[in-house]
Amino acid sequence: MSGEPPGPGSWLRERVWLLDLLVVIGVFLYNVPIIPTYADDAMTGIGLIIVSAALCAPYMLRRRYPLAVFGIMLVAACVQLLFSAPILVADVMLLFAVYNVATGYRWWASLTVALLAVGWLLVAAIPHLGDEFLEIGQLGVLVVVTLWVWTWGTLVRIRRQYIAGLRERAEQAERERETNARIAVADERARIAREIHDIVSHSLSVVVVMSDGAAAKVESEPERAKSAMLGVLDTGRTALAEMRRMLGVLRDDEPGSQAPQPGITQLEDLIEQSRAAGMPVALTVSGERPPLSQGVELTVYRVVQEALTNVRKHAGSQVTGVDMALTYRPEEVEVRVADDGRGPTDDVGGHGLVGMRERTAAHGGTFQAGARVGGGFELVAVLPREGEGA
Structure with missing residues (x-):
């Protein structure tokens, strides 16, 4: 007021x-x-x-x-x-x-x-x-005045209805803006939740595996245990940097909020972390890499990150190989991750797979995941080059 x-x-x-x-x-x-x-x-x-x-x-x-x-x-x-x-x-x-x-x-x-x-x-x-x-002229004037009064009142009514319509449309537009704002906030919260899940789940699983290996080898192979702990340190720093970047979404003054988001160029580091944790990951790249939007690159990175995390969590110790194939086509890119472990059991519909499916769908792509014939688990994500959400 x-x-x-x-x-x-x-x-x-x-x-x-x-x-x-x-x-x-x-x-x-x-x-x-x-x-x-x-x-x-x-x-x-x-x-x-x-x-x-x-x-x-x-x-x-x-x-x-x-x-x-x-x-x-x-x-x-x-x-x-x-x-x-x-x-x-x-x-x-x-x-x-x-x-x-x-x-x-x-x-x-x-x-x-x-x-x-x-x-x-x-x-x-x-x-x-x-x-x-x-007189007759005065009577004519009175008739005209009566009809003019009616016309004036009718025009006032039309104007009031017009103003009321404008006000109603303005209120409707305001309600739509508020609804769209709430939807945008909900979408942003879901996106941040997916990002944090991917960062924390992947990084902590690597830290746990490498710490467990270092604890087992600290007396018999101290150099190898030291190397594993250095890997834990690097993984922790990377996770902290990504978390700082995510906090920057919520707080613009957070240091590192302008840091670039991970993409396909960081996949090698991601795979090296998994290899350092003892996971036998083999990467195959085919096709000529086309220009990709930042959103598509981030989605590819998160899908691979979550896929490797799921392998560590669910494939079991008997896994002997994880095949990751990155295929570039003129209008799309395909990510395929397959392992020969036992695969997810009760977590098939968990947050990780749901998050990957939502990320892929948000960019107009397709996502499939399920057990492989002969054992193991496989997921395939196909994304258009530009991405609808780009």
């Missing part, structure tokens, strides 16, 4: 009934002194005063019951004809009622009201044409 005091326009809009009351009192008081001019006796004068009150007073209810207010006014105006009186000043309230109906109802309903007002005007005025009160 701005804290500014409301202006006089706001005060009047909140008390519009006061403006209606002023109109009613003003018209009625202006009309009363003229009634004796039209009345031949006291009873006629009293009757015209009552008619004037019936014309003016219902206007206070015009916002709640516009059609009923016009109907009461029209009946009062017809009673006025019984006193053989010409047009009164209070009859101007019929114009106000026509305008009020035109601002709130469809054109055919408000036009019917306007035509009823014009019909009453003709019935009331024609018998008095030529008198000192009214």
Whole structure:
């Protein structure tokens, strides 16, 4: 809120009934002194005063019951004809009622009201044409004014509907923006969760395997144990660097947040880490590497990373070989990782495979994973060169 005091326009809009009351009192008081001019006796004068009150007073209810207010006014105006009186000043309230109906109802309903007002005007005025009160030209002006009032009210209604439509579209657009923002936040959280899962799962599995090997060889082969622990150190540093980069997504001032994301060029380091942990990984690359988007390169890296992590977790100690094939085609790149271990058992639908499938689908690719004929496990991810999510 701005804290500014409301202006006089706001005060009047909140008390519009006061403006209606002023109109009613003003018209009625202006009309009363003229009634004796039209009345031949006291009873006629009293009757015209009552008619004037019936014309003016219902206007206070015009916002709640516009059609009923016009109907009461029209009946009062017809009673006025019984006193053989010409047009009164209070009859101007019929114009106000026509305008009020035109601002709130469809054109055919408000036009019917306007035509009823014009019909009453003709019935009331024609018998008095030529008198000192009214001439034919003045009658024409009154008819035109009545139709103009109806047109004005109709245009006001159309403008209000147009503004209401604009406001509704603006509110709808705002709701859509909020929905899209929530979806974007959810997608970003899911992406960050996948990244953190890949980083932590892969790095910790390497650290665990290499630490276990170093502990077993620390007395019999101290040099080999030392080499394994240095590998643990390198893996830990790499994981910390990637975690720092991921935190940079959430905190722009985090050091290293602008570090490039891993891609295909880092696959050799990833495979060397696995080999250092004792996993026999063989890499085969075929085809000429086309230009790939950063998103596709990151997806290839994460798929390989998660695939090697799954081999360490599920293939078992009997695994003798892990074949990784990277095939480049003119419009796509294929990643195939296969092992001869026992493969996943109860984790086939786990977060890792789901994450790989989601990553691949996000770039318009396909993902398949399952047991191999003859034993082992295999996964294949095919990604278009550019990627839909690029």
